[in-house]
Amino acid sequence: MDTSNLPIRQYAADILAAVEKNDVVVVIGETGSGKTTQLSQILLEAGYGDHGMIGVTQPRRVGAVTVARRVAEERKVELGGEVGYAVRFENRTCSSTKIKYLTDGTLLQECLEDTHLSKYQVVVLDEAHERSLNTDILFGVIKKLLASQDGARCGSAAAAAASWQQQQKQQQVGSSSRSSSKLAAAAAAAAAAAGPQQKRLGVGPIMAVAMPAQHRLKLLVTSATLDGEKFSAYFNDCPVFNVPGRCFPVDVIHSQDDHMQDYAAAAVDTALQIHMQQPPGDILIFLTGQAEIDKAVQRLNSEVCKLPADSAGELLVLPLYAALPPELQLRVFRPAQPGVRRCIVATNVAETSITVEGVVYVIDSGVMKLKSYNAASGMDSLEVTAISRVQAAQRAGRAGRTRPGKCFRLYTRRYFERQMPDTTPPEICRTSLAGAVLGLKALGLPGLDVLSFDFLDPPEQASLCEALRQLYVLDALDVDGGITPTGRAMAALPLEPALARALLEAHKLGCLEEVITVAAMLSAEHVFAAGQGPESRAAANALTNPAPPGSSAAAQAEAGRKLKQLAEECQGDHLLLLRLYQMWAAAGFTRDFVQAHGLELRGMNFARDIRKQLAAVANFGSSHLQQQRPVSASSSQGQQQQQQEGGSKRRRWDEDKGPPLPSPTAGSSLGGSLLRSEGSAGSRGLGLDGRPLSRNGRAVSSPETLEKVRRALTVGFANRIARRMRLHNGYRTCNQKGALAQVHPGSSQLSSDDDGLLPEWLIYHEFVATSRPFLRQVCPTRYEWVEPLLPKLQEVDVQRLSGGKLRAQAAAAAAAAAAADAAAVAEAGQAADGEAGAQKLARRNDDDAVNAARQRYLQRKQAAAAGKKK
Numbered sequence: 082m083d084t085s086n087l088p089i090r091q092y093a094a095d096i097l098a099a100v101e102k103n104d105v106v107v108v109i110g111e112t113g114s115g116k117t118t119q120l121s122q123i124l125l126e127a128g129y130g131d132h133g134m135i136g137v138t139q140p141r142r143v144g145a146v147t148v149a150r151r152v153a154e155e156r157k158v159e160l161g162g163e164v165g166y167a168v169r170f171e172n173r174t175c176s177s178t179k180i181k182y183l184t185d186g187t188l189l190q191e192c193l194e195d196t197h198l199s200k201y202q203v204v205v206l207d208e209a210h211e212r213s214l215n216t217d218i219l220f221g222v223i224k225k226l227l228a229s230q231d232g233a234r235c236g237s238a239a240a241a242a243a244s245w246q247q248q249q250k251q252q253q254v255g256s257s258s259r260s261s262s263k264l265a266a267a268a269a270a271a272a273a274a275a276g277p278q279q280k281r282l283g284v285g286p287i288m289a290v291a292m293p294a295q296h297r298l299k300l301l302v303t304s305a306t307l308d309g310e311k312f313s314a315y316f317n318d319c320p321v322f323n324v325p326g327r328c329f330p331v332d333v334i335h336s337q338d339d340h341m342q343d344y345a346a347a348a349v350d351t352a353l354q355i356h357m358q359q360p361p362g363d364i365l366i367f368l369t370g371q372a373e374i375d376k377a378v379q380r381l382n383s384e385v386c387k388l389p390a391d392s393a394g395e396l397l398v399l400p401l402y403a404a405l406p407p408e409l410q411l412r413v414f415r416p417a418q419p420g421v422r423r424c425i426v427a428t429n430v431a432e433t434s435i436t437v438e439g440v441v442y443v444i445d446s447g448v449m450k451l452k453s454y455n456a457a458s459g460m461d462s463l464e465v466t467a468i469s470r471v472q473a474a475q476r477a478g479r480a481g482r483t484r485p486g487k488c489f490r491l492y493t494r495r496y497f498e499r500q501m502p503d504t505t506p507p508e509i510c511r512t513s514l515a516g517a518v519l520g521l522k523a524l525g526l527p528g529l530d531v532l533s534f535d536f537l538d539p540p541e542q543a544s545l546c547e548a549l550r551q552l553y554v555l556d557a558l559d560v561d562g563g564i565t566p567t568g569r570a571m572a573a574l575p576l577e578p579a580l581a582r583a584l585l586e587a588h589k590l591g592c593l594e595e596v597i598t599v600a601a602m603l604s605a606e607h608v609f610a611a612g613q614g615p616e617s618r619a620a621a622n623a624l625t626n627p628a629p630p631g632s633s634a635a636a637q638a639e640a641g642r643k644l645k646q647l648a649e650e651c652q653g654d655h656l657l658l659l660r661l662y663q664m665w666a667a668a669g670f671t672r673d674f675v676q677a678h679g680l681e682l683r684g685m686n687f688a689r690d691i692r693k694q695l696a697a698v699a700n701f702g703s704s705h706l707q708q709q710r711p712v713s714a715s716s717s718q719g720q721q722q723q724q725q726e727g728g729s730k731r732r733r734w735d736e737d738k739g740p741p742l743p744s745p746t747a748g749s750s751l752g753g754s755l756l757r758s759e760g761s762a763g764s765r766g767l768g769l770d771g772r773p774l775s776r777n778g779r780a781v782s783s784p785e786t787l788e789k790v791r792r793a794l795t796v797g798f799a800n801r802i803a804r805r806m807r808l809h810n811g812y813r814t815c816n817q818k819g820a821l822a823q824v825h826p827g828s829s830q831l832s833s834d835d836d837g838l839l840p841e842w843l844i845y846h847e848f849v850a851t852s853r854p855f856l857r858q859v860c861p862t863r864y865e866w867v868e869p870l871l872p873k874l875q876e877v878d879v880q881r882l883s884g885g886k887l888r889a890q891a892a893a894a895a896a897a898a899a900a901a902d903a904a905a906v907a908e909a910g911q912a913a914d915g916e917a918g919a920q921k922l923a924r925r926n927d928d929d930a931v932n933a934a935r936q937r938y939l940q941r942k943q944a945a946a947a948g949k950k951k
């Protein structure tokens with residue numbers, strides 16, 4: 082594996098010199114130039130990694146895992162040692178790990194535990210051009226951290242400095258390394274430069290030498306586009322490196338016509354032509370989503386069978402999309418048998434970072450599924466959209482990584498040059514921001530004002546306001562925008578805020594196990610087989626057109642009938658999902674059950690996996706929640722500040738013992754016991770959580786527990802409640818928008834009253850626009866559960882929730898108090914000298930002083946008002 086000729090290697094010395102001198106460096110390089118796999122190694126070889134890890138973020142899990150594996154191979158070390166990775170629920174690193182690949186979401190989660198990222202010496206935000214939501218948030222968070230690192234990071238760096246001293250001593254005795262001598266030289270230079278400041282800090286001589294130079298966090302931002310200037314401007318005009326060149330040439334072939342409508346069929350035809358006419362080499366097709374990919378895989382398999390025996394060799398067709406269980410995703414990275422051509426049909430999961438060895442031909446459909454969020458309507462839509470030119474370059478770059486390649490674009494050159502957009506709008510501008518805002522609030526950044534946070538591309542204010550409102554309604558924020566203990570516990574759970582809140586409520590009510598199952602089934606997304614689902618055509622066919630007994634159509638229709646009947650019993654999608662999972666568990670997680678009920682085995686297995694992981698995290702999260710002390714509205718800001726200065730939040734939670742939550746009732750144990758019970762379901766005649774199975778073999782929850790589940794979901798989905806119109810089955814949402822919508826026809830059947838009217842109150846999972854506005858995944862709820870939530874749904878002061886108004890008020894109050902104090906001092910003829918005045922001002926310049934000044938100001942104001950009345 083000779084990587085010395087990769088383009089980025091030629092610029093290693095220049096990049097290192099820039100990193101040495103600057104806190105932030107932007108590296109722009111063509112796809113395949115070596116940014117992802119080489120930069121971390123270049124840094125390691127130069128001595129970085131000795132005082133904290135080199136963390137490289139990836140927008141996707143599959144990228145983090147496969148790139149870490151590749152780098153470990155290149156360095157001939159075991160994965161999980163010197164080179165490791167961390168993704169949600171999986172951490173393959175150890176105390177000696179120096180290069181860590183991790184998803185951007187994982188790094189954000191780590192920030193919650195360690196605000197200063199003190200475990201890292203360098204952070205590389207890779208694939209910045211993708212502008213994922215988490216990377217954009219990390220831009221802002223790390224920028225703030227870098228700005229404060231002269232002061233704030235010193236405290237946390239002190240421990241690292243001490244360990245460096247220790248290493249230094251050992252190295253005087255034993256062998257010295259290239260990195261340590263480099264560090265020593267840099268430290269000596271830093272000592273000369275930083276002498277007087279060290280005295281002020283009152284630190285010892287060796288620590289003073291080491292801290293400033295070696296314990297500064299360095300940030301590298303890498304991108305495949307020419308957005309370097311924009312990144313540089315954001316990071317205070319930091320240097321930008323352009324690395325020209327790629328590994329192998331890629332021949333780009335545009336089609337004669339645009340295939341924006343029939344791209345899926347055109348992609349399959351092109352793949353078959355390549356298979357018959359082109360020399361060996363694997364094919365990678367880009368399509369938009371799971372259903373489309375599964376269909377294309379089926380079609381390719383059946384068409385290949387029809388080819389004349391001697392016209393082409395064997396073709397192994399493999400799907401690749403995010404919802405595919407991780408072990409199936411990794412299948413595409415295993416080489417095929419000799420003589421077999423592979424054809425991988427993927428979403429844009431395969432667009433960046435990853436190298437699938439053997440891919441020579443890329444087929445680019447020119448489209449993707451893009452999720453957009455309309456804050457004004459609170460509506461999500463997932464639409465097939467044109468990709469950008471940047472993405473087209475990335476897709477082409479997947480060929481030509483290990484040898485010269487070809488990219489077949491299913492659109493014309495003219496379209497590419499004149500109509501295709503340059504870039505894709507950043508995710509932050511087209512997604513619900515509740516989770517991101519909760520993360521920001523949980524970080525406790527000092528002086529955070531969400532509405533004026535320094536984003537690279539600020540999202541619409543309406544989206545931010547909507548997120549703040551939602552978090553307030555879910556009890557995650559208090560009225561002043563301070564994060565509550567509930568908000569902290571929600572932030573620790575890897576779920577969207579609504580489901581996280583429902584989980585916490587379920588813990589209180591004693592139905593955690595059930596709500597974890599619902600959350601897992603909702604997160605797995607594709608649990609119904611194609612064409613199935615409670616209101617599918619298969620279900621309808623079962624009743625109207627009986628198929629010949631024994632045929633697959635009959636089996637499908639029977640599955641549809643069962644599902645429809647269950648849906649009617651369950652009342653609502655959430656409880657149907659719960660029941661299906663419970664029945665599957667009771668049946669011993671069999672394939673037969675899945676097939677008989679029109680479910681998708683992969684999706685169900687994925688749900689099972691997520692459920693296990695959620696149970697483990699819920700166990701962890703709830704123990705944290707029990708240890709938290711409630712944070713009062715007025716003190717939350719101060720405490721956040723304290724966390725910033727006094728170490729990680731994890732430690733604070735461990736140390737502070739607060740009043741415990743009401744303990745869960747028997748039968749609603751936390752995650753640990755969930756895991757134990759699952760494996761044994763069926764075999765011992767016990768269902769989930771050890772409850773006996775009912776006579777028909779089902780381990781279903783009691784009606785009382787199901788009531789609790791609906792109640793917990795109502796609290797979690799407090800801003801997604803809808804009320805039926807008086808005389809018809811249209812619903813109006815109870816949030817600020819008051820939008821009109823109908824229950825989606827694909828949602829589960831709800832019972833109606835004698836007048837044919839559906840339940841008066843519903844919660845919904847999604848408000849979607851397809852042909853009309855629809856509520857998807859619905860669950861009936863009750864007025865008595867909704868009533869306490871309604872007042873919070875009314876207009877709230879978002880400025881105050883943002884954190885801005887409160888500080889503005891406090892600053893105004895402090896200024897007024899300072900003026901009043903100064904007037905009082907002058908009146909008394911005790912004018913302080915210049916230096917004493919400056920000290921006084923400096924003392925006032927912290928939150929406690931501001932709060933105290935505000936209190937004094939309010940007291941004076943009250944006294945003045947009382948005086949006037951007299």
Ligand SMILES: Nc1ncnc2c1ncn2[C@@H]1O[C@H](COP(=O)(O)OP(=O)(O)OP(=O)(O)O)[C@@H](O)[C@H]1O
Pocket residue numbers: 087110111112113114115116117118119151305328433434435436437438478481482483
């Ligand atoms: N798993 C792998 N198997 C074989 N070769 C690989 C693998 N991963 C990387 N390479 C080689 O290393 C080169 C650089 O890959 P790397 O991912 O570092 O580039 P990059 O500049 O980050 O590209 P991109 O912007 O597309 O992610 C590839 O072009 C390929 O030649």
